[in-house]
Amino acid sequence: MSKLRVQRFCLSLDGYGAGAGQSRQDPVGVGGERLHEWMFPTRTWHRMTGEEGGATGVDDQFLVEATDGIGATIMGRNMFGPVRGPWSSDPSWSGWWGPNPPYHHPVFVLTHEPRESIPMEGGTVFHFVTDGIESALEQAVKAAGGQDVAVAGGVSTVKQYLRAGLVDSLHLPIVPVLLGRGERLLDEPFPGYECTYFASSDTVTHVRLERVRS
Numbered sequence: 640m641s642k643l644r645v646q647r648f649c650l651s652l653d654g655y656g657a658g659a660g661q662s663r664q665d666p667v668g669v670g671g672e673r674l675h676e677w678m679f680p681t682r683t684w685h686r687m688t689g690e691e692g693g694a695t696g697v698d699d700q701f702l703v704e705a706t707d708g709i710g711a712t713i714m715g716r717n718m719f720g721p722v723r724g725p726w727s728s729d730p731s732w733s734g735w736w737g738p739n740p741p742y743h744h745p746v747f748v749l750t751h752e753p754r755e756s757i758p759m760e761g762g763t764v765f766h767f768v769t770d771g772i773e774s775a776l777e778q779a780v781k782a783a784g785g786q787d788v789a790v791a792g793g794v795s796t797v798k799q800y801l802r803a804g805l806v807d808s809l810h811l812p813i814v815p816v817l818l819g820r821g822e823r824l825l826d827e828p829f830p831g832y833e834c835t836y837f838a839s840s841d842t843v844t845h846v847r848l849e850r851v852r853s
């Protein structure tokens with residue numbers, strides 16, 4: 640059976656998954672890009688960006704795990720891009736990732752604004768889901784063909800799946816920066832999850848939470 644996994648969802652020390660003021664200039668909010676800098680020296684990141692070499696170790700292992708066995712992804716519309724309200728304000732927008740996004744499988748974008756699916760190079764197809772998180776999950780599980788489904792973000796989307804008790808596991812890299820403002824993830828009780836693993840590198844502490852099965 641497919642599992643629903645939150646992978647590589649970075650949090651600041653004060654609990655934010657994005658800074659305040661998301662925009663085209665600051666996709667992760669002001670200062671939020673610092674949440675992702677720990678990935679840049681790794682071998683996996685180097686491969687993704689066409690560079691040689693890169694560091695192995697715990698950071699790299701978690702990046703490998705992040706995509707391993709994932710057959711479909713779900714994300715919120717704010718993670719997909721900066722367009723708010725009707726798509727007609729920028730009908731050409733097709734995500735942050737250029738013509739060949741790094742997913743290479745179907746991606747289901749939660750939104751209140753209907754839109755035709757967008758096939759991209761490399762196998763990624765963005766589908767826009769307007770009838771809620773359960774519908775997105777049902778479609779993603781079907782599309783994943785027996786593999787797991789990832790909830791990529793952002794904060795509001797991860798929270799909705801946590802509230803519904805649908806997430807099987809979360810990998811949360813805790814990054815030693817303070818954002819002060821923005822979108823917080825764990826600011827309400829999410830009963831039924833426990834920490835099953837943590838490990839630190841020089842730059843970040845990796846925490847894994849799993850749903851406790853009764």
Ligand SMILES: NC(=O)c1ccc[n+]([C@@H]2O[C@H](COP(=O)([O-])OP(=O)(O)OC[C@H]3O[C@@H](n4cnc5c(N)ncnc54)[C@H](OP(=O)(O)O)[C@@H]3O)[C@@H](O)[C@H]2O)c1
Pocket residue numbers: 647648649650655656657658661666667668671674714715716717718719723724749750751752768769770771772791792793794795796797799822
């Ligand atoms: N820290 C990390 O590792 C990480 C990972 C991924 C993303 N991020 C960051 O997180 C930020 C985005 O997070 P966010 O919490 O602002 O937003 P989000 O979860 O990405 O998207 C929220 C939006 O998606 C749509 N949506 C969500 N749930 C819906 C539902 N059930 N039905 C219909 N539409 C729904 C709504 O858009 P409409 O009403 O406009 O359609 C809503 O405003 C970005 O800055 C991104 O870069 C961080």
